[in-house]
Amino acid sequence: MKKIIYGLSTLLILSSCVSKKEFAALEAKQKETQDLLNSATVKLNSCLADKSAALARVETLKDQLANLKETNKDLIESTKEMTMLTAKGAENLERSLESLKEKDLKITRLQDALNKKDSVTLALVTSLKKEVGLNDDDIEINVEKSVVFISLSDKLLFKTGSYNITPRAKEVLGKVATVINGKPDFEAMVEGHTDDVPYKKGVLLDNWDLSVKRATAIVRALEEQGVAPSRLIAAGRSSYLPLVPNDNAANKATNRRTKIYVIPKIDQFYNMIETEMKDLSAEGE
Structure with a gap:
């Protein structure tokens, strides 16, 4: 310049x-x-x-580079945290799967126990039907809520207004006793039912007394046939569990009945389940 x-x-x-x-x-x-x-x-x-x-x-x-470095640092920290969480999650998942597996095995064992009980129940029904027979309309053998029962009509067992059993009833009860005696792990609960006609005679005050008195008469008959008294239960339902409305003579006769439930001993049933659970725990260890 x-x-x-x-x-x-x-x-x-x-x-x-x-x-x-x-x-x-x-x-x-x-x-x-x-x-x-x-x-x-x-x-x-x-x-x-x-x-x-x-x-x-x-x-x-430069600013973008600084931001990228900071983001990269955050990502590295997040990755470390995610790795730790993933490892912990995998451990928790494994524990959950083991717990589910154990519960599933317990359910299977319980189901096996119930299936065993159902098999015994079916065998019991078969034995009763074979021993007692089904040629009489006054006798019903069936299963109610997995419990075997025998329903005997009032006219087969007792005379009207009486709690003394008939000779025909003793014959049938003898066959029932044979089956019960063949199942030592079972108990028999006798349940008396009446119609709704008020009853009062002698020491009996009402239908409650009559239904229980008839149940105890059946229990004594089974005891005489060799059933251990410790396996017998007497119960009365009075007129409060009718099968049909008490509005005519035929229906009243239907409602006057005695049911004999043949049931597994509850304590033994629970003992069986408890044993299954102990075996399962021992296997888990």
């Missing part, structure tokens, strides 16, 4: 000493030099603008 100014000064000094032709040439040279200067100035300004933009871009990239 200094050289150019110096040249111009020199040109002015010499202009008075040079010819018009030389002056014109110098003037053209000066214009060319000025154009170059202007072009250089524009390029310089452009370069300075590009430099400023580049520096701003560099700062932006």
Whole structure:
């Protein structure tokens, strides 16, 4: 730049000493030099603008890099935490599966125990039907809520208003006793039922007394046939569990009945389940 100014000064000094032709040439040279200067100035300004933009871009990239480093650090920490959680989750899942497996095995054992009980129940029904027979309409042998029962009509067992059993009843009860004696793990519960006609005679005050008295008469008959008294239960339901409405003579006769439930000893049944559970626990150890 200094050289150019110096040249111009020199040109002015010499202009008075040079010819018009030389002056014109110098003037053209000066214009060319000025154009170059202007072009250089524009390029310089452009370069300075590009430099400023580049520096701003560099700062932006630095900020992005810093953010990426921080994000990467957070991801690494999260990955570590996730790894720990995943390992813990896998451990908990394994424990849950083991617990479910153990529970499933317990359910299977209980189901096996119930199936065994059902098999015994079916065998008991078969034995009763074979021994007692089903040729009499006054005798019903069936299963109610997985419990075997024999239902005997009032006219088969007792005379009207009486709790003394008939000879025919003794014959049937003898066959029932044979089956009960063949199942030492079972008990027999005798349940008496009456109609709704009020009853009072002698020491009996009402139908409660009559239903229980008839049940105890059956219990004594079974005891006489060899059934251990410790396996016998006497119960009365009075008229409060009718099969049909007590609105005519036929229905009243239907409701006057005695049911003999042949049931497994509850304590032995639970002992069987408890034994299964102990065996399962021993296997788990």
